[in-house]
Amino acid sequence: MSGVEWTFIKIVIGMLLILGFIAFNAILLGYGERKISGFIQGRLGPYAVGPHGSLQMMVDMVKLMTKQIITPKKADGFLFWTAPILSFMSVPVLFMVIPFSPSFTVINSGLGIVIILAFSGLNVLALCIGGLGSNNKWSLLGAARAVSQFIAFEVPILLVVLSITLMTGTLSLSEIISKQGGFPWQWNIVLQPIAFVIMFVASLAEMNRVPFDLPEGESELTAGYSTEYGGMGFGLFVLAEYTHIVVASSVITTLFLGGWKGPVFSGIWWFLLKMYILCFIILWIRWAFPRVRFDQLLNLSWKYLIPAGIFNLLATALLVKLF
Amino acid sequence: MELNTGYIAFALYTLIIIAGGILAIFSRSIIRSLIGLIVILFGVAGMYFLMAAPFMALMQVMIYVGAVVVLIFFAIMLTGVEGNEGFSSSRLIRSIIPAGLAALVLILTISGSRINFTSPEELPLKELGKSLLSTYMLPFELISIVLFIAMAGAVVLGFERRREKE
Numbered sequence: 001m002s003g004v005e006w007t008f009i010k011i012v013i014g015m016l017l018i019l020g021f022i023a024f025n026a027i028l029l030g031y032g033e034r035k036i037s038g039f040i041q042g043r044l045g046p047y048a049v050g051p052h053g054s055l056q057m058m059v060d061m062v063k064l065m066t067k068q069i070i071t072p073k074k075a076d077g078f079l080f081w082t083a084p085i086l087s088f089m090s091v092p093v094l095f096m097v098i099p100f101s102p103s104f105t106v107i108n109s110g111l112g113i114v115i116i117l118a119f120s121g122l123n124v125l126a127l128c129i130g131g132l133g134s135n136n137k138w139s140l141l142g143a144a145r146a147v148s149q150f151i152a153f154e155v156p157i158l159l160v161v162l163s164i165t166l167m168t169g170t171l172s173l174s175e176i177i178s179k180q181g182g183f184p185w186q187w188n189i190v191l192q193p194i195a196f197v198i199m200f201v202a203s204l205a206e207m208n209r210v211p212f213d214l215p216e217g218e219s220e221l222t223a224g225y226s227t228e229y230g231g232m233g234f235g236l237f238v239l240a241e242y243t244h245i246v247v248a249s250s251v252i253t254t255l256f257l258g259g260w261k262g263p264v265f266s267g268i269w270w271f272l273l274k275m276y277i278l279c280f281i282i283l284w285i286r287w288a289f290p291r292v293r294f295d296q297l298l299n300l301s302w303k304y305l306i307p308a309g310i311f312n313l314l315a316t317a318l319l320v321k322l323f
Numbered sequence: 324m325e326l327n328t329g330y331i332a333f334a335l336y337t338l339i340i341i342a343g344g345i346l347a348i349f350s351r352s353i354i355r356s357l358i359g360l361i362v363i364l365f366g367v368a369g370m371y372f373l374m375a376a377p378f379m380a381l382m383q384v385m386i387y388v389g390a391v392v393v394l395i396f397f398a399i400m401l402t403g404v405e406g407n408e409g410f411s412s413s414r415l416i417r418s419i420i421p422a423g424l425a426a427l428v429l430i431l432t433i434s435g436s437r438i439n440f441t442s443p444e445e446l447p448l449k450e451l452g453k454s455l456l457s458t459y460m461l462p463f464e465l466i467s468i469v470l471f472i473a474m475a476g477a478v479v480l481g482f483e484r485r486r487e488k489e
Contacts, residue, residue, distance in 0.1 A: 004328075079354060110448070111377055118381045121389025125361070128396045132354055140400065147397050151390070171448065 011096075014106030018095040022243050027057045029242045033283050040287040067231035072134065075228060079133030084229065084236035087126035090119045091243045098250045099174040101260045101268035112173035113161055116251060120206070123240060124150040127215060130237075131225035142224025145294065146208065146215035152301035153205040159309030160195045160202070163316040164188060164255050177259035182266060189256040194312045196256045198305050203252065205297070207244040209282060211289040212297055219291075249278035332373055340366035357395060364388050375445040 031046070031054065038045025046053030071077045097112040099105040109115060124146055131143020165171055167188070168179045180187050189196045205212040216224030226237050253259055253274040262270035292300070340363050347359030364387045371380035455463050 076352065076354070079358070082358065109377075111381055114378065114381045114385070118385035118389060121385060121393075124393060125388065125396075128393065128400075129354070129358070132396070132400065144397070144400050147393055147400075151393065154389075 011106060014096065015092060018092050018106070021095065022091065022239070022246075025246045026239050026242045027061070029245060029279060029283070030057045030060070030238075032280070033286075036280070036283050037287060040284070061235075064232055064235040069231050069233070072136070072228050074135045076133045076135065079129050080228070081233065083126045083130030083133060083225075084233045084240075086129065087123055087240040088236040090122035090126075091240050091247070093119045094243075094247045095250075097173060098247070099177060099254065099259060100250075100271050102174070104268055105174060108172070108174055110170070110172045113165070113171050113176075113251075113255075116247070117158070117161065120244070120247065121150075121154070123207075123244065126237075126240075127225045130229070134225070134228040136228055138221045138223070138227045139225050142215045142221050142227070145221075146225060149205055149208075149212065149214065149297060152298050153202040153305070156198050156202045156301060156305040156309045157206065159306070159313050160192075160199045161255070163192060163195050163309075163313045166313070166316050166320055167191065173254050173259075177254055177261060180258040180261060182258065182261040182263050184258075187256060187258040192256065192312070192316070194308055196252075198309050198312070199252060199255070202301070202305060203248040204282065204285065205301070207241065207248055209245070210286040211291050213291065214294055214297060245279055245282055246275065249275045249282065252278055329373065332369070336366045336369040336373065339363075339369065353399060354396075357392065357399070360395075361388055361392055364392070377445070378448060378451065 034056070035045040035053070037043075046056040049055045049059050071080055094116050096106045097109050097115050099108070099112075127146040128143045131139040131141075131146070134140075164176065168176050170176060170179075176188075184190070208215050214224075215221075216226060221227070226234055229237065250271075253271060257274045257278075258270075259274075260267055260271040262273075343359045343362030343364075343366060345359070346362060347356045350356050350359060364383060368380040368383040368388075371377070371383055
């Protein structure tokens with residue numbers, strides 16, 4: 001078999017596995033989010049369907065899929081349905097370049113991190129189109145918030161990625177992992193603690209998670225950009241949101257926590273372990289912090305994260321030049 | 324001329340670009356025109372891939388789709404321009420002059436440049452960076468000055484508005 005065909009087959013198989021992985025994670029995180037929320041608030045969480053409510057998400061998925069698809073009368077139907085599809089379409093591409101283990105990487109690209117940065121930006125575009133297409137003031141306000149939030153928090157992420165790139169001298173995710181060792185003190189987090197904090201906070205804001213979920217702040221905007229969506233339109237937005245949590249955790253694991261390397265038996269299990277711990281922390285934060293006000297959110301980025309990121313970048317450049 | 328995957332990809336990207344252009348010109352609402360623009364930008368990104376410049380292609384997606392289009396969205400959202408004019412013959416005649424000028428410049432540039440149809444090779448990113456900071460130093464610095472002026476202008480405008488309020 002020639003090289004091109006083999007690559008093609010590998011991409012198709014990888015795509016199918018990735019779609020399965022996305023669905024599995026959406027179910028796991030959806031169930032986890034409700035159960036963890038329940039335990040943190042001293043409730044039981046879902047309990048009725050299956051043992052400990054573990055089949056609740058299956059029932060919910062059937063509900064979402066079988067619901068009638070409604071397009072509001074005053075909405076622009078084309079834009080209204082482009083948005084959720086665009087939101088979900090960009091997500092499988094993000095997983096293509098993530099090195100889960102040395103052997104399980106769909107595309108071992110030399111530009112891995114750039115691919116992730118480029119295609120994760122499509123999500124905000126989808127929110128914009130959805131918010132504008134709904135022809136609803138809450139949706140419009142949600143979309144406007146999503147855009148300003150995204151622009152504000154994209155800059156610190158780029159600065160952090162630039163620092164890591166300067167340090168490792170590569171944009172390839174698998175090479176960034178190979179420059180780190182198995183033990184925690186060999187990870188990038190030790191050399192770049194400021195960068196790790198900036199990356200984590202900015203990622204939270206980029207994927208609209210609490211305490212930065214202002215685009216859909218339900219106490220002010222009903223549900224923000226997704227107000228008018230029901231059924232699978234809403235389902236696709238939620239699927240994309242959960243997948244972005246997994247992608248952000250994977251990227252942070254790769255950049256800062258040594259990826260698939262562990263003290264013993266390096267492999268995909270270490271990657272998944274670190275990734276799910278980060279996912280758990282992201283779900284946990286939801287109940288640890290109240291939602292911030294919008295000016296506080298923008299100040300956090302422009303006045304604290306970006307200066308810290310620039311300082312970190314300059315310090316990294318200086319140290320890389322010296323040693 | 325044998326039919327290989329390169330030609331198929333070229334045809335596909337050309338079709339995408341043309342379809343996006345048609346959507347951008349003929350749609351009635353300005354937001355739909357913007358969707359057409361996004362489609363065009365994706366097609367151009369594909370063209371960069373075809374020219375063995377994946378970094379350029381990804382930057383095209385990241386900067387144009389991820390930032391510029393989002394900014395245009397923001398401008399439309401804040402100014403609230405409906406723009407339900409659509410396609411009319413008077414606008415066509417008026418817009419032929421600038422479009423014709425742009426087309427003339429493009430045709431002159433393309434016919435004046437030497438294009439070779441050998442399959443290009445991917446340049447390592449390090450070479451790209453080195454040439455940006457040696458051979459193309461002056462244009463690179465000029466672009467940064469242009470961007471800096473725009474940024475400074477935005478800050479000045481922001482301060483002036485605040486002073487007026489006080």
